[in-house]
Amino acid sequence: MDPLRPLTDRRLVIVTGKGGTGKTTVTAALALAASRAGLRVLAVEVGPDSELPGLLAPGTPDPGYEGVELGAGLRAMRIEPYRALGEYLGLQLGVRALADRVLRNRAFRQLLDAAPGWRELITLGKVWHLEQMQEPEGRPRFDLILVDAPATGHGLTFLDVPRVVVSAVRMGPLRRNAALVEAMVKDRDRTLLLPVALAEELPARETEELVRRARDEIGIAVDRVVVNALTPPPLPAGLEDLPRRLRGLGTQRLPGLPPPASMAACIEHLRARSALGTRYLREIRERCGLPVVALPALPAGVEGPSELAELAAVLAPAHGTRAR
Ligand SMILES: Nc1ncnc2c1ncn2[C@@H]1O[C@H](COP(=O)(O)OP(=O)(O)OP(=O)(O)O)[C@@H](O)[C@H]1O
Numbered sequence: 001m002d003p004l005r006p007l008t009d010r011r012l013v014i015v016t017g018k019g020g021t022g023k024t025t026v027t028a029a030l031a032l033a034a035s036r037a038g039l040r041v042l043a044v045e046v047g048p049d050s051e052l053p054g055l056l057a058p059g060t061p062d063p064g065y066e067g068v069e070l071g072a073g074l075r076a077m078r079i080e081p082y083r084a085l086g087e088y089l090g091l092q093l094g095v096r097a098l099a100d101r102v103l104r105n106r107a108f109r110q111l112l113d114a115a116p117g118w119r120e121l122i123t124l125g126k127v128w129h130l131e132q133m134q135e136p137e138g139r140p141r142f143d144l145i146l147v148d149a150p151a152t153g154h155g156l157t158f159l160d161v162p163r164v165v166v167s168a169v170r171m172g173p174l175r176r177n178a179a180l181v182e183a184m185v186k187d188r189d190r191t192l193l194l195p196v197a198l199a200e201e202l203p204a205r206e207t208e209e210l211v212r213r214a215r216d217e218i219g220i221a222v223d224r225v226v227v228n229a230l231t232p233p234p235l236p237a238g239l240e241d242l243p244r245r246l247r248g249l250g251t252q253r254l255p256g257l258p259p260p261a262s263m264a265a266c267i268e269h270l271r272a273r274s275a276l277g278t279r280y281l282r283e284i285r286e287r288c289g290l291p292v293v294a295l296p297a298l299p300a301g302v303e304g305p306s307e308l309a310e311l312a313a314v315l316a317p318a319h320g321t322r323a324r
């Protein structure tokens with residue numbers, strides 16, 4: 001099998017998955033790896049919450065729509081649909097103040113709130129716009145844009161809206177813009193969908209469905225699945241019979257340690273979790289027919305750059321650096 005193309009080799013990686021699977025963590029780890037490898041990276045959150053910047057540079061406040069520089073070659077922003085719409089209408093109408101007046105109009109906002117799909121389209125339109133941005137000398141403003149997408153369900157609808165608009169609207173600027181966004185989503189060379197799942201029973205089936213829909217209905221490239229937070233085997237090779245040996249000590253106590261039977265039970269519990277994780281990991285690989293990237297559960301959680309770097313080393317192993 002051909003080696004997988006590095007994740008950081010695309011222009012746009014959209015990280016998706018169910019709630020709480022680790023999308024933000026994976027987006028942040030990739031952003032860190034890519035910026036450390038010399039790429040100019042933009043990490044984008046979609047929606048009201050801002051968690052990424054605090055992970056990459058603890059203490060950073062919400063960067064909002066304007067975005068913030070988190071370090072060399074690393075920028076973060078949050079796409080708010082109303083702001084993106086204001087910007088878009090401003091560009092279309094040529095008068096920003098007029099766009100702002102339209103958007104402040106209560107009746108117009110009520111109409112918008114009831115309209116399906118515009119948030120998704122305008123958000124992806126903004127991503128397209130960011131991807132097209134260039135430096136004065138003509139090179140792209142960002143080498144890599146990472147999108148921390150809304151939880152699946154929403155995540156795929158989010159990507160499907162441009163296609164629906166292109167098939168429903170026959171002409172005009174809306175169709176033209178949606179077609180540009182659809183082309184970006186479907187460009188297998190530039191764009192990748194990166195599903196993140198946990199190694200559990202239900203996620204294995206859900207991830208299979210996600211990959212199928214992404215490929216067949218949306219036409220976006222998916223080349224691997226990230227399986228996050230796997231419990232590693234608790235014992236190093238050669239020590240597999242430690243629980244048995246501990247139990248063999250009976251009621252004897254080892255100085256400064258819990259009863260041997262309790263230690264044996266802890267090890268056995270972790271071993272069972274690890275084995276179950278490995279089983280579901282295999283199931284995800286087989287159901288999806290894709291390679292999986294397994295990320296370990298870090299015992300103290302993920303608080304900042306040092307833990308992100310541990311995950312980044314698995315997601316994007318360093319192959320040397322590229323000039324920024
Ligand atoms: N490999 C890991 N090891 C330990 N903890 C992890 C790992 N990955 C994620 N976590 C923790 O799990 C929680 C959920 O992760 P995260 O916020 O990245 O998920 P999410 O998919 O973005 O969630 P949401 O759908 O709410 O946006 C966080 O507390 C995070 O620190």
Ligand SMILES: [Mg+2]
Pocket residue numbers: 023024025051148
């Ligand atoms: Mg998140």
